[in-house]
Amino acid sequence: MNTLGRRQFLKLAAVLPALAALPGLARATTAPPRVVVVGAGFGGATVAKYLRLWGGNIDVTLVDANARHTSCILSNLVVTGELAMSRISLGFHALRTRYGINVLQGRALSIDAPGNSVTIRTPGGNQVLPYDHLVLSPGIDFSPAPGNWNPSLTPHAWQAGAQTTLLKNQLASMRNNDVFVMTVPKAPYRCPPGPYERAAVVADYLKRKGRTGARVIVLDANAGITAEPEAFEHAFNITHAGVIEYYPNASVESVDSATRSIVTSAKSISRAKVLNYIPDQRAGAIAASMPLDSAGFVPVDPLTYGTADHPNIHVIGDACAVPATDSKAVPKSGHMANAEAKICADAIIRLLNGETPDEDIATGSACYSPITNKISSWLSANFAYGDIFDANGQVKGKGMHRVDLGEAASDMIDGDSYQDMFKWAESLFADSFG
Ligand SMILES: Cc1cc2nc3c(=O)[nH]c(=O)nc-3n(C[C@H](O)[C@H](O)[C@H](O)COP(=O)(O)OP(=O)(O)OC[C@H]3O[C@@H](n4cnc5c(N)ncnc54)[C@H](O)[C@@H]3O)c2cc1C
Structure with a gap:
């Protein structure tokens, strides 16, 4: 061996x-x-x-x-x-x-x-x-939603398949001045940059389709953007300025799929055109x-x-x-x-x-986040086995400690990263399934 x-x-x-x-x-x-x-x-x-x-x-x-x-x-x-x-x-x-x-x-x-x-x-x-x-x-799996949530009416699309198709069809039905509302679940959740990436590419889609006045409203249960804050603040405030509205500390209090309405601690919306509710996990x-x-x-x-x-x-x-x-x-x-x-x-x-x-082990992860259909941001983090620490800096045991974190600065969000995203994904798909 x-x-x-x-x-x-x-x-x-x-x-x-x-x-x-x-x-x-x-x-x-x-x-x-x-x-x-x-x-x-x-x-x-x-x-x-x-x-x-x-x-x-x-x-x-x-x-x-x-x-x-x-x-x-x-x-x-x-x-x-x-x-x-x-x-x-x-x-x-x-x-x-x-x-x-x-x-x-x-x-x-x-x-x-x-x-x-x-x-x-x-x-x-x-x-x-x-x-x-x-x-x-x-x-x-998803934690129970407050209110009356029916994912067949207001999809999460956080497990891919039929939910992805449903959200795609709902997005395609949007017209001028329509509102796309989405939630960001409380961390930890699957794919930290994923919800912000979705907000960015949906905004980009609405602009490219000429949907004048259409908006994306992001209701984040967390205190702020949980991954790649520099990249996504740039995406929300500059690249897609006027299309994306972002609300932090928006804990979901109730969801009503029949009327596509949502109440949160920061902002409530009635009768959105699309309600993409992504529950806690x-x-x-x-x-x-x-x-x-x-x-x-x-x-x-x-x-x-x-x-x-x-x-x-x-x-x-x-x-x-x-x-x-x-x-x-x-x-x-x-x-x-x-x-x-x-x-x-x-x-x-x-x-x-x-x-x-x-015991001599390491793990790591990369994520590419498209911001438009031409440019992408990225994030990478690597971990090694060793001592881990409590809030006072005292060793609390053994685990995976982060040895580096790389995030694209706003001037690195470009077309090269967009192309690298496909190469990286195909490599991961082949390594897991090929
Ligand atoms: C929009 C979005 C974008 C993302 N982008 C990235 C990215 O750029 N990079 C990245 O690294 N990650 C990304 N992720 C995260 C990534 O998809 C997940 O972290 C990853 O799929 C987790 O792998 P897993 O094996 O834990 O679960 P999964 O890949 O979800 O696999 C779970 C499997 O278990 C099966 N299953 C569940 N329960 C049972 C049961 N009881 N019996 C039989 N089968 C069962 C399911 O059918 C499923 O096939 C993204 C996620 C989302 C939602």
Whole structure:
């Protein structure tokens, strides 16, 4: 086994993903160990692939409720009609045929942790899958909305697919002087820059379509812009001045989808043309059967992504809470889910071989945020395992500490970044699903 190669790869996890076919590690002479992965998004697809690439004869079953994964990454450009839906639709064919992963379409209903099995509802009936290790990467679910929210009338489009198409059609129906209202959920939520990016590209769309007097009203539950503040202040106040209105500290008090009306602590709107309500978020339902932190996500050991009560149940991606100095520092992003998946795969292989997890690990994430259909901003953050600190600067334990943060200054928001965004996304898609 090329341990050095895998370790170097994990240390490089912070940079752009790359394909790496390494020789298998686990070579059991008895029945192969079984790993079940729930959720075939950026976290789940990647952990399944790398368990097979690095782990040799591990029997990997990847379960997803859908026959294909629809990526949230780039989905705001589907809303504005820049990209076709097919561009963000990712299949599981390569995972099946290239890596020998058993892909099962079905919904995980419940976990029997003492019995090491998970029950899956499939079109052919319930199946109980035994496992040695279970990895959960179910993404997010939504906290209950105050009032009468019906996502079929007022979409979130924060899980891509039918919701993306619905929001796209509603945006296309806007005319002069119409109002597009959107909310920004309380952090932590999936993709910190994502809501601001959406506001920018929707404003750009309305301008390009000549919708005179049409506006985008952003109601942010947070005290201010939570990611890339310089870039988005520039986007809201200069690039899209007069089109975007931004209100911080706008906690949602009630939503009424029938009338597309919303009441918040900062501003209330009645009868918007489009109400894009993005609710507060928490771990996907199947992971919510694990102990949760106060924000509704699953605390994990950053060396294995195992949970405190069940070290052989691992939670990665948006659903997990990674210990850090600032609990919101590790972003809930597809790139981060991909990096966590590789650390989790490596740790599972080590544990199956009776070894201890590697402590020399790093994760990272990049995000590109289109501001118009020609220019993009970007953000990158890298993390390494080590001491983490409390508010008084005292060591509070071990976790992932941020070693650098890069944000595009306003003069770096340009066409080159817009083109880099597609290269970066295709690379991530291929590393997770190809
Ligand atoms: C508008 C927008 C833009 C974004 N842009 C970026 C970006 O530029 N860069 C970036 O890195 N990230 C971006 N993200 C964030 C990124 O999409 C998520 O962080 C990422 O998808 C998280 O991966 P995951 O594996 O945790 O969840 P997901 O990728 O959502 O995958 C979860 C999967 O689990 C399945 N599932 C859930 N529950 C069950 C169950 N019980 N049984 C079976 N299957 C189940 C779902 O069907 C789904 O396929 C963006 C998000 C949004 C909304």
